[in-house]
Structures are given as structure tokens and as C-alpha cells.
Amino acid sequence: MALRDIALTENATADLNEEDFDTLGWLVDAILEDLDSRDLPSIACCDACYDEFTSTWPLARLGIYGVEQTSMGFDIFYQSAGRVQGVVSKTEFERLMEYVACPRCFRPIGPNLYAFEFPFDGERQLESSLSRLSALARRTPFFVLAYPLAVQVRREISELSSRLLPRTLPGNWYRGRLKSIEEACSGDFGPPPKSITQEGRYNHAGRPVVYLADAPATCWEECRRPSGPFSIARFAFKHPLRILDLCEPDGLDQGLAAMLFSSLMSAPSENNGWDRPEYTITRFVADCARFESVDGILYPSTRFGNGSNLVVLDVEGFAGLASFEEMSPFFRPTAGVFSSG
Numbered sequence: 001m002a003l004r005d006i007a008l009t010e011n012a013t014a015d016l017n018e019e020d021f022d023t024l025g026w027l028v029d030a031i032l033e034d035l036d037s038r039d040l041p042s043i044a045c046c047d048a049c050y051d052e053f054t055s056t057w058p059l060a061r062l063g064i065y066g067v068e069q070t071s072m073g074f075d076i077f078y079q080s081a082g083r084v085q086g087v088v089s090k091t092e093f094e095r096l097m098e099y100v101a102c103p104r105c106f107r108p109i110g111p112n113l114y115a116f117e118f119p120f121d122g123e124r125q126l127e128s129s130l131s132r133l134s135a136l137a138r139r140t141p142f143f144v145l146a147y148p149l150a151v152q153v154r155r156e157i158s159e160l161s162s163r164l165l166p167r168t169l170p171g172n173w174y175r176g177r178l179k180s181i182e183e184a185c186s187g188d189f190g191p192p193p194k195s196i197t198q199e200g201r202y203n204h205a206g207r208p209v210v211y212l213a214d215a216p217a218t219c220w221e222e223c224r225r226p227s228g229p230f231s232i233a234r235f236a237f238k239h240p241l242r243i244l245d246l247c248e249p250d251g252l253d254q255g256l257a258a259m260l261f262s263s264l265m266s267a268p269s270e271n272n273g274w275d276r277p278e279y280t281i282t283r284f285v286a287d288c289a290r291f292e293s294v295d296g297i298l299y300p301s302t303r304f305g306n307g308s309n310l311v312v313l314d315v316e317g318f319a320g321l322a323s324f325e326e327m328s329p330f331f332r333p334t335a336g337v338f339s340s341g
């Protein structure tokens with residue numbers, strides 16, 4: 001799936017005569033040379049496999065957290081592709097592009113190429129590993145820990161945690177409730193009682209944690225854009241915290257970075273039922289962090305652009321760590337004000 005893997009489609013040999021087939025070979029070489037000079041990101045996909053690629057790697061679609069993303073139309077490409085122009089006319093180019101294969105799905109590459117760069121290597125090899133781990137998480141979640149990639153992530157979190165120093169968190173943090181400001185009171189915004197705590201992204205059922213967002217808009221998006229009255233409480237942290245920061249992928253080791261960028265950790269959850277296998281791996285990561293006495297995890301919002309969330313793992317200590325500052329009504333933004341992730 002690297003750009004340099006652009007090749008011929010399977011049917012090129014059967015469909016083309018010898019002369020066209022030779023021209024196609026020169027065309028592919030010329031495309032690669034012209035692409036090389038553009039210094040594009042190295043991971044590529046086409047229109048046909050873009051959705052599959054970005055559902056495997058959800059943070060790629062958001063284009064945030066260190067992912068470089070570029071798209072390029074071959075129509076425009078031809079106009080400035082000197083080497084390609086030296087090999088074929090525009091008409092020949094359009095005819096023969098039917099036989100140029102996408103490096104990811106091997107289908108005809110189509111009108112557009114999408115190129116990405118991740119802050120870790122070997123995404124193609126990791127995909128099969130992540131897919132096996134996902135199957136394990138769905139079928140036999142306790143066996144996740146025996147899987148090599150999970151063992152690696154646990155080791156990486158342990159090593160990272162041993163180097164973590166308490167840090168002062170910037171700004172204010174927010175929690176939202178589906179209540180009007182007249183109905184809401186400060187107690188509504190504290191940690192939920194155990195008896196009504198459902199399984200969440202970073203918590204087991206019956207084990208509350210405190211989820212906070214970096215901005216009121218992130219809060220509203222994370223609550224899936226409620227249409228009714230919505231109130232926001234603002235919190236400030238009183239003490240520095242030891243935070244596992246998943247919003248800075250450059251500071252993460254390869255296994256954890258790959259897992260974070262994959263659907264194992266960053267797929268938005270649509271499931272409102274009891275079965276939430278998409279949370280198995282994030283809860284595993286939370287357990288690794290909790291085991292290392294980390295106070296919280298900072299992680300990218302899968303629903304709102306550059307928004308981030310913080311989960312405080314020690315619910316009992318939350319009142320001592322953060323102070324309730326104020327609460328206010330949240331007004332639904334007018335269309336187009338926010339770009340949703």
C-alpha cells in the first residue's frame with residue numbers, strides 16, 4: 001500500500017496488446033518518478049478503498065494528531081507530470097490508467113489518490129495483527145492479554161508510566177448533562193454512582209471514572225449532539241496529575257501509537273446496548289494505566305476535530321483533584337459553526 005507499490009491491474013496482460021502493455025510499463029515508471037518528486041506521504045489508497053482504510057484507521061479520516069493527509073486527482077496530476085507527458089498523451093493516459101492498480105486494493109486506481117503518513121511504521125503488517133486482536137476482543141476478551149501486540153502495549157505503557165511526572169493540566173475541563181440549567185445542580189456533574197455505571201470507553205461496568213472534555217463543544221459532540229436542553233459544568237484541577245497522554249503520538253511507542261490510530265481504540269461507538277466489544281481494548285489500556293498508578297488518560301475525541309478528552313481513573317479521589325467552578329447552559333451551535341470529527 002506504499003506509493004511505490006503502484007503496479008498493473010491483473011487484467012492488463014490479457015486486455016492489452018504488446019505495444020500498449022510496454023507503454024503501460026513505462027507509464028507506471030513515469031508516474032512513480034513524478035510522484036516521487038512531489039514528496040507525498042508514503043501510504044496510499046484510492047476512492048474504492050478509502051472508506052475501508054479510514055474505518056481501519058479512524059484518526060486518518062480526521063487528519064489530526066500527526067497524520068499527514070493529501071489527496072490528488074490524476075486529472076490535475078497529468079497537467080504537471082513532466083515524465084508522464086513524455087510517455088503518453090492525455091488521451092492515452094486516461095485510457096491506460098484503467099490498468100494502473102491501487103497499491104492498497106489492487107483495483108483500477110480511479111480518479112483520485114489519497115496519501116497518508118502515520119507517526120509509526122508498518123501499518124500494512126499491523127492491520128492483520130489488529131484484526132486478529134479485534135476478533136479476540138469480541139470473542140474471548142480475557143485472552144487479549146496473551147496476544148503479542150497486547151503484551152507489547154502493556155510493556156510500553158509500563159515503561160512510559162515509569163517516566164511520567166505529575167503535570168499541571170492547561171485550561172478548564174467540562175462535563176455535560178442532558179438537563180436544563182434550571183434543573184441542574186452541581187451534584188449532577190460529579191462521578192456517576194456505581195449502580196448505574198455502564199461499560200464505557202475506559203471503564204468497566206459498575207466501575208465509574210470521570211470523563212471530561214477540553215471544551216463545551218467537544219462535550220456536546222461526545223454526548224452525540226443532544227437536541228434537548230444541555231448544561232455544562234466547568235472544572236479546574238487543583239493538583240498536577242500523572243497523565244498517559246495519547247494526544248501526543250510522537251511520545252508513544254509503536255504498538256500503542258498503532259493501536260490508538262486503529263479502530264481498536266478510536267472507532268466512534270454507535271452501540272447503545274450492553275455489548276460493546278469496541279471498548280475492550282480501550283478498557284485494557286485503562287487497566288494497564290491503572291495498574292501503573294496513572295491518574296488519567298488524555299485521548300483524542302473521535303467525534304470532534306481537534307477536541308480531546310480526559311478520563312480520571314480514580315473516581316474516589318476526583319473531588320480532591322478537581323474543583324467545580326461553575327455551570328452554564330449550552331446552546332446548540334448553528335449549522336456549520338463546528339466541524340464534527
Ligand SMILES: [Zn+2]
Nearest residue numbers: 046049102105
Ligand atoms: Zn484502492
